[in-house]
Amino acid sequence: MSRNRTSLKLVLLGEGRVGKTSLVLKYCHSQFAEEQRATEQAAFNSKQVTVGERQVELSIWDTAGQERFHAIQPLYYRDADAALLVFDLTDSDTLERVRAWVTELQTLVGADVVLTVVGNKADLAAARAVPAAESRGVAAAVGAAYHEVSALTGAGVEAAFADTARRALARQQRRLAAADAAQLSASPGVPSWAGGRDTVSFTGQGPTRRRPCC
Amino acid sequence: MADPEALEEASKALSFAEFLERMKEPAAADLVRSIKSFIKIFEERKPDPDRDSALVQNFLAKSEYTFRQHPVWSSAPAAHQAQAVEGLEKYLMTKIYHKIFGVSELDRERDEALSLRMAALNFIQPKHLDIPELYSDEKAWQLAIKELHKINNYKAPRDKLVCILNCCRVINNLLHAAVAAGEARGADDFLPVLIFVVVHAAPPQLASNLEYIQRFRMQSRMASESAYFFTQLYSAASFIETINTNSLSMDADEFIARMVTAGGVPAGGFPPPLHPPPPPPQAPFPGVAELEREGAAAVVALEAAGQLHRRHRFVYAAAPDLRVADVSALLAAYKELALRYEALSGAVTARAGAGGERQLAAAGGPVTPLLGSGLGSGLSGMGAATSAPVESRSAGFGKLSEKKAAKRGKAAQKQQKQQNTADKAIGQAPHRPVDERYVAKQLELEGQPDADTEFQKRLERLRAATAATSEAAAAADAAVSTSILDRAPMSAGPAPRRAAPDNVESEGGGFGPGQIALAALPLVLAAVFVLADVDVGGGSAPQPTAAQQKRQLADAERAELQKQVAGFEARLAAEAGDREALRGGGAAALALGDAPRASELLTRLTEAAPGDAEAWQLLAEARGAAADLKGAAAAYERASAALPAPTLDVLQGLAGALVADAQPQRAVEVIKAERGRAEASPENGNPGPTTYELDMLLAKTYAQWSNHAADALKVYGGLIAQAPNDYRAYLARGVLLGSDGQKADAQRMFLQARFLAPPTARPVVDRVIANAGF
Numbered sequence: 001m002s003r004n005r006t007s008l009k010l011v012l013l014g015e016g017r018v019g020k021t022s023l024v025l026k027y028c029h030s031q032f033a034e035e036q037r038a039t040e041q042a043a044f045n046s047k048q049v050t051v052g053e054r055q056v057e058l059s060i061w062d063t064a065g066q067e068r069f070h071a072i073q074p075l076y077y078r079d080a081d082a083a084l085l086v087f088d089l090t091d092s093d094t095l096e097r098v099r100a101w102v103t104e105l106q107t108l109v110g111a112d113v114v115l116t117v118v119g120n121k122a123d124l125a126a127a128r129a130v131p132a133a134e135s136r137g138v139a140a141a142v143g144a145a146y147h148e149v150s151a152l153t154g155a156g157v158e159a160a161f162a163d164t165a166r167r168a169l170a171r172q173q174r175r176l177a178a179a180d181a182a183q184l185s186a187s188p189g190v191p192s193w194a195g196g197r198d199t200v201s202f203t204g205q206g207p208t209r210r211r212p213c214c
Numbered sequence: 215m216a217d218p219e220a221l222e223e224a225s226k227a228l229s230f231a232e233f234l235e236r237m238k239e240p241a242a243a244d245l246v247r248s249i250k251s252f253i254k255i256f257e258e259r260k261p262d263p264d265r266d267s268a269l270v271q272n273f274l275a276k277s278e279y280t281f282r283q284h285p286v287w288s289s290a291p292a293a294h295q296a297q298a299v300e301g302l303e304k305y306l307m308t309k310i311y312h313k314i315f316g317v318s319e320l321d322r323e324r325d326e327a328l329s330l331r332m333a334a335l336n337f338i339q340p341k342h343l344d345i346p347e348l349y350s351d352e353k354a355w356q357l358a359i360k361e362l363h364k365i366n367n368y369k370a371p372r373d374k375l376v377c378i379l380n381c382c383r384v385i386n387n388l389l390h391a392a393v394a395a396g397e398a399r400g401a402d403d404f405l406p407v408l409i410f411v412v413v414h415a416a417p418p419q420l421a422s423n424l425e426y427i428q429r430f431r432m433q434s435r436m437a438s439e440s441a442y443f444f445t446q447l448y449s450a451a452s453f454i455e456t457i458n459t460n461s462l463s464m465d466a467d468e469f470i471a472r473m474v475t476a477g478g479v480p481a482g483g484f485p486p487p488l489h490p491p492p493p494p495p496q497a498p499f500p501g502v503a504e505l506e507r508e509g510a511a512a513v514v515a516l517e518a519a520g521q522l523h524r525r526h527r528f529v530y531a532a533a534p535d536l537r538v539a540d541v542s543a544l545l546a547a548y549k550e551l552a553l554r555y556e557a558l559s560g561a562v563t564a565r566a567g568a569g570g571e572r573q574l575a576a577a578g579g580p581v582t583p584l585l586g587s588g589l590g591s592g593l594s595g596m597g598a599a600t601s602a603p604v605e606s607r608s609a610g611f612g613k614l615s616e617k618k619a620a621k622r623g624k625a626a627q628k629q630q631k632q633q634n635t636a637d638k639a640i641g642q643a644p645h646r647p648v649d650e651r652y653v654a655k656q657l658e659l660e661g662q663p664d665a666d667t668e669f670q671k672r673l674e675r676l677r678a679a680t681a682a683t684s685e686a687a688a689a690a691d692a693a694v695s696t697s698i699l700d701r702a703p704m705s706a707g708p709a710p711r712r713a714a715p716d717n718v719e720s721e722g723g724g725f726g727p728g729q730i731a732l733a734a735l736p737l738v739l740a741a742v743f744v745l746a747d748v749d750v751g752g753g754s755a756p757q758p759t760a761a762q763q764k765r766q767l768a769d770a771e772r773a774e775l776q777k778q779v780a781g782f783e784a785r786l787a788a789e790a791g792d793r794e795a796l797r798g799g800g801a802a803a804l805a806l807g808d809a810p811r812a813s814e815l816l817t818r819l820t821e822a823a824p825g826d827a828e829a830w831q832l833l834a835e836a837r838g839a840a841a842d843l844k845g846a847a848a849a850y851e852r853a854s855a856a857l858p859a860p861t862l863d864v865l866q867g868l869a870g871a872l873v874a875d876a877q878p879q880r881a882v883e884v885i886k887a888e889r890g891r892a893e894a895s896p897e898n899g900n901p902g903p904t905t906y907e908l909d910m911l912l913a914k915t916y917a918q919w920s921n922h923a924a925d926a927l928k929v930y931g932g933l934i935a936q937a938p939n940d941y942r943a944y945l946a947r948g949v950l951l952g953s954d955g956q957k958a959d960a961q962r963m964f965l966q967a968r969f970l971a972p973p974t975a976r977p978v979v980d981r982v983i984a985n986a987g988f
Contacts, residue, residue: 012401016399021402042400042403043442044442046439062401064401072456075452
């Protein structure tokens with residue numbers, strides 16, 4: 001399935017006040033405003049993007065960032081190809097939360113999940129509380145890319161998503177290639193749906209994992 | 215599938231009609247045949263959600279391909295081919311719906327728990343979830359509720375999913391208002407509104423519906439938007455399931471008061487749980503446990519009338535009484551009983567809803583429908599209860615305790631009874647020992663030839679329990695829990711075992727008098743679990759166990775045991791290689807706390823019978839009691855090697871001994887190896903413990919290994935994910951988190967444990983929580 005129609009799942013994490021939703025709306029609706037208005041959604045968005053020569057459908061899964069929903073968040077991680085961890089450059093507490101999410105993601109999705117740490121509200125230079133060096137350090141420590149953006153002006157938004165999509169696609173290609181290799185080496189009768197499920201749609205998770213943990 | 219979704223939606227009905235039409239064409243006969251034969255599989259088999267899901271998914275995926283190649287469909291446009299598979303899914307799932315929807319025990323329990331909780335949460339207002347005023351649109355909410363309610367009007371997974379999507383769309387439209395106002399907060403707003411809607415919609419069988427969709431909706435179509443909103447609903451349900459004082463924007467006390475007012479929270483003295491308690495005890499139709507309690511009186515009467523042994527000729531039999539020739543009769547009786555038990559308890563459970571099963575499940579882990587193990591988990595606690603508290607200490611997991619209890623009961627050598635004579639009189643003697651010389655000797659030694667003291671004792675307890683009121687039962691429970699809690703957990707701690715010939719008993723293990731039902735059952739077991747699993751204190755040195763056990767033996771019991779020891783010693787004096795005497799003497803000495811003597815006798819036994827796993831296990835326990843940890847571990851390993859797969863109690867013993875011997879790493883390796891084996895075993899063909907049981911043991915072992923609390927937490931987390939209704943893992947997690955200073959998280963776990971624990975286990979749970987400093 002995924003050969004012709006490539007789709008990527010991107011999970012969006014960030015506390016309520018960091019502006020993650022505005023970020024997505026900016027990204028998804030700035031270009032094809034007319035066309036998109038009808039399907040515009042606050043929580044779920046998808047966008048067709050071109051990565052290299054490929055058409056990719058990017059599904060962006062917004063998650064509720066409130067503390068009270070922390071326990072159920074892992075339900076959204078399942079099969080994620082990438083995660084965008086958004087924090088507020090004017091609020092250093094929101095960066096702290098990012099670290100916790102990364103640990104959780106890597107445990108549940110796999111260490112090779114594509115991560116992007118995004119510092120939002122770059123336009124509020126005067127109120128800035130997190131030095132670039134610090135957030136860059138946090139991102140580097142967890143193997144994530146780092147982008148600073150402004151959902152208000154749109155600065156850096158496209159680049160953050162495009163970069164994430166590019167790396168997530170590369171990861172998916174790697175995995176598909178590995179799956180192909182595995183299938184080729186398996187006996188011809190075996191590769192059934194079950195095999196595909198383990199290798200393709202359950203990427204990064206143990207084969208027995210059915211219900212995400214709480 | 216994003217854009218054609220709308221189109222597909224519009225032509226859905228047409229497409230299904232068209233699908234049926236096309237399938238009526240003669241050329242489609244082979245397709246129809248294959249579909250029908252596939253459906254037949256489900257008519258004949260017992261449901262198994264995971265297996266069924268894999269079967270259906272596999273079939274649909276294959277059919278998708280087959281349809282594309284098939285003359286009937288190959289000429290159709292691609293869109294129609296896609297619809298054809300949708301048609302197939304709908305047709306197929308509608309046909310087998312009654313066999314697979316809502317049949318899972320676990321799902322049904324969750325349905326019930328969710329229903330209760332949603333009903334209790336009816337007081338929730340938007341402000342409790344911080345839902346902005348902006349969305350206060352009563353009409354839209356009612357519409358969303360209505361859409362969600364439709365989920366039970368449909369059978370096809372896709373149709374159910376559409377109901378969810380429609381409900382979510384209504385909410386999305388609400389959120390547009392915020393987008394327009396430039397205050398979009400996306401999922402931050404969506405999820406609380408959805409939760410609010412779900413609570414007030416309170417759709418019946420929500421968990422079953424969610425699991426059904428997840429299992430049977432074609433995997434390839436469960437993507438993008440559908441997957442997202444499905445996950446939103448799943449999350450909302452999970453939130454409601456695990457709701458606690460921190461979940462809502464309201465005062466904790468008020469929350470508790472509200473939940474209590476909403477009903478379901480008993481007026482009992484324990485700290486009020488945040489949620490209505492699990493339903494089983496209040497189930498309108500009594501569960502298995504209640505009926506067992508009622509039936510106990512009948513058993514007592516039957517016994518008094520001398521009828522019990524006529525119906526069940528082995529109830530008075532002691533292990534040495536049995537001869538090889540008895541095995542077939544015993545096995546036949548066992549099988550008949552197992553079937554009858556399963557039939558009756560199944561019927562009771564079906565009527566009681568999930569109620570009865572939940573108790574069983576709580577007592578013995580997941581209820582297995584298999585003949586043998588089903589009996590095991592069902593009866594498991596009985597032995598433990600009738601002979602509590604001494605036995606229950608050593609019991610670990612459900613299946614085990616029944617065996618242990620039986621073993622313990624039989625460790626005491628019982629010889630001839632009054633009934634024996636009676637039996638002979640009515641011609642039922644054949645199962646009695648033939649060796650009259652041996653019998654005579656025993657009679658002489660015992661001095662009170664008529665008394666089957668052990669059995670009598672159990673009956674006494676049974677009588678007492680029958681007479682007791684529920685309050686008394688609760689008090690007894692508390693007493694039991696207390697004594698259990700005061701002692702060291704499972705560990706290398708020895709449990710004196712039966713002195714018995716091998717195979718006979720392992721087959722009919724739970725079959726002694728101990729099987730008689732007793733009210734206190736699930737709780738005693740529960741107490742044991744808690745104990746076995748929650749101890750995180752590390753060093754569970756086995757010595758105190760033996761000492762305490764010695765103290766706890768009643769004088770009469772001790773006298774009895776001493777008599778037995780004397781009897782066996784006499785036999786050994788006559789014939790040093792008498793294996794049964796070695797075994798019986800070893801077990802009795804161990805029960806008396808004479809570990810060195812027990813070790814000696816049992817060492818001789820293992821030398822004489824090196825392939826006897828039971829003997830090795832006994833020896834391991836004796837060595838453990840003598841603080842010979844390395845020796846104990848070695849003996850457990852021999853026991854394990856002598857079995858096709860180590861039993862859970864052997865593994866527990868081994869792990870406990872290794873941990874006590876400061877080799878936790880080795881213990882973990884052993885359990886992991888066993889887990890790998892269990893995982894690789896074919897379905898239903900796993901001779902050893904289940905992966906769930908092994909994980910429970912693994913987690914406990916990690917917990918006892920310093921600096922490995924994180925590993926323990928992880929494993930417990932996995933267990934919770936696997937069986938979200940098993941309070942033990944929550945409790946253990948809570949203790950670990952608490953000792954790590956994560957008070958809030960610990961509290962959360964404790965709330966879950968308290969909520970999920972059957973009422974009978976609550977005193978123990980509360981105690982553990984209190985001991986953890988909460």
